[in-house]
Amino acid sequence: MSRRKINLKDFMMKLGPLMALFFLCAILTAVTSGRFLTYINLMNIFKQTSVNCLIASGMLVVLITAGIDLSVGSNCVLAACVVGVLVQNFGVKNPLVLIIAALVTGLLAGVANGLLLTRLNLPHPFISTLGMKNITLGLALLITSATPVGFFNTGIDPVLYLGSATIAGFPISFIVVVILFSGFHIFLNKTALGRQIYCVGGNPEAARLSGIRSKNVLTFVYGLSGFMCGIAAIVLIGRVSTANATAGTTFDTDAIAACIIGGASFNGGKGTIWGTLIGALIMGTIRNGLNLLGAQNDIQYIVIGAVIVLAVFIDVSRGRMEAKARRLAAM
């Protein structure tokens, strides 16, 4: 009996962001006189959200360990620029080589983050990833000579396919997101390593004293975040057909915001991959809706900022109310 109650509560908690998304869609449908609720527009949202979703999935795993990865945006553009340079300066056309190059670049940057944190014992991942953010951005500018690389008619269409192709209007990139997110769900909930990640996030010292190699787990987590940036880079170059070192300035904060709106916490141990998906969709929908309403970038930033604060405020209030209910029940 009590078990069912707990599950119902969990279910409601997971449902919170989803209901917010539906509510948001309902409002936008009403105020845009039908322009929002069209098949093409909805597909647009999915397409625009894919890159953020992919980066946010890695970010979520990092946040679960009570860490943060500020380097994701720069890592992603570096991976994209490496592909750009290989195509432009070295004439590489083999899609497999280019895709592997992007993935390896992201992975290496991520593993570097993890090693800096765990082997140099830097006090907080804020430091190691802030350092890497600047280093990878600098490298991206350096190798491209700060000039965007275009991919039109370079004969690498198979690489661009992931970010540009659609099936009956539905973007392939978002299908990839759904598949990968299902993988994340299984990974986080059904594998030993996934459990250990939550445990390291909940209490790294207790995890270490229970025989979990906390440092290795953390290195893996940052490596995973970097790897996801590599995948995001492939989707990104497909979507915009350029590799631009300065394109990733808002990627870090967008990814963090998606996780936080979706219920993750800076204190670690909390957050689900489906919450993150909905968080990313909420952000994408707000941007899209404001675009339809003719609002400029400036207004979009202000609204997104308010939504982040509001989402966390609701989350914190809910936690406080639950704690109070528990105290009352215990009396």
Added chain:
Amino acid sequence: MSEYVVELRNITKRFPGVIALKNMSLAIKPGEIHGLVGENGAGKSTLIKVLTGVHLADEGEILAGGQKVVFHNPVDARSAGIACVYQELNIVKLLSITDNIFMGRSVKKRSGLLDYEAMHKQAHDAMLSLGHDIDPAQECGKLGMGLQQMVEIGKAVSLDARLIIMDEPTSSLGEKEVEQLFKSIRALKEKGVAVLFVSHKLEELFEICDRVTVMRDGEHIITRDIGELDNDKLIEAMVGRTLDNLYPKECTSRGDVYLEVRNLNSAGLLHDISFSAYGGEILGVAGLVGSGRTETFRAIFGADPYDSGEVLVKGKKVVIKSPTDAIRHKIAFLTEDRKNQGLILSQSVKTNLILSNIGEFCSGPFLNDKKIEELGEKNVKALRIKTPSIDEIAGQLSGGNQQKVVIGKWMNSDAEVFIFDEPTRGIDVGAKIEVYHVMNNLVKEGKCVIMISSELPEILGMSDRVLVMRSGRMMAEIEKNSGYFNQEGIMKAAWGGTIPCLVEK
């Protein structure tokens, strides 16, 4: 003006499940150095907290200078002239002596800027009254521990405190610094300031105190002039407790040596620790808080590094550099602080139960939910863990049930050596007895149990053999059939007396 600077009358303080202070009375005269002693858990800390306004007493009254007072918070206590120098210093190391002494009440010029001239002078005066002529503009972090403590005392002096409580003030000081401290305490006495001196070191009480109060189980036992007391009388007053039937000890026969430690050293912490632990016995480890018991076993378990020494498991030398290594050698360590080191409070009971042996519950990379649930249900039944379900978050369980989850975790790890660090701290009597039954069952299966405990009755009630530690050294090894297997024997070894059965080196 009353005869006493501060007087506690019949103070009672209850916490859920325990009475920390029972009808406790204490009266301190002006200019007196009053010692306060008792075993770990006798209620000294609670008494200090009541005196400094951290806790509000449930019953009884406090008089300051003959006037009845109620301390709702530390500020009330401070304005009544009571200051406390805690064991952990509250010094901001990057600030100067003056800044620390005047923290929160800085003197300002009319322009609103800080009047450092006046503050430096007052700070210098305060330190001088303690016998230290030092430049108050110095950064505190560059001073030694002794002087840093002196700055804390200087803060109390500059607040015109009439009673300064010092909680274990010598625990982190060297011999010379202790001398300095005693000089300052005597200087305070000259000024008519009273000092409540809480210490575990009896010889210090005899050196510095005028009167001594002994507490036990939250109650006042005796208050005497120091001249009327000696070491034995103090220890007798501190212990004087009868063992009851709380300890369901079952007899087992000692098996083979399982864990052997030779000459373990860790600079400043552990000195030349050697001992053996056998299967089929409960080895008690006694000693005061800070005597190096936990540090010894954390080092053996690979949780902290150590400088030199050998660890042998079943006669074979092993290298243990991390808890993961220790678990591979079938050693389990149940930490003293289960909330911060034992459990992942935000995770479910079942996750916590499989934590130290997660690989065992996987099919390939995937967790075997069925196996985990079966095991969880089995553990909950066997250890009688009271939880709505195995999916409950561990942080929601009571202390005793949390401890059982930790025990379950280690039982699932196939360990053969179980190191229990304060296994019954903070759990109720019923749960305690169940923990003892678990230990009994482990030794009956031929496993090796090591129990670190500050509770002497528990050590005597459950152990087959007792090791006593003091100041990072192994002081004594007492067999159950020896004439020293009693509270006096252990206390003497722990408090610095000599007994003839010292460990052979």
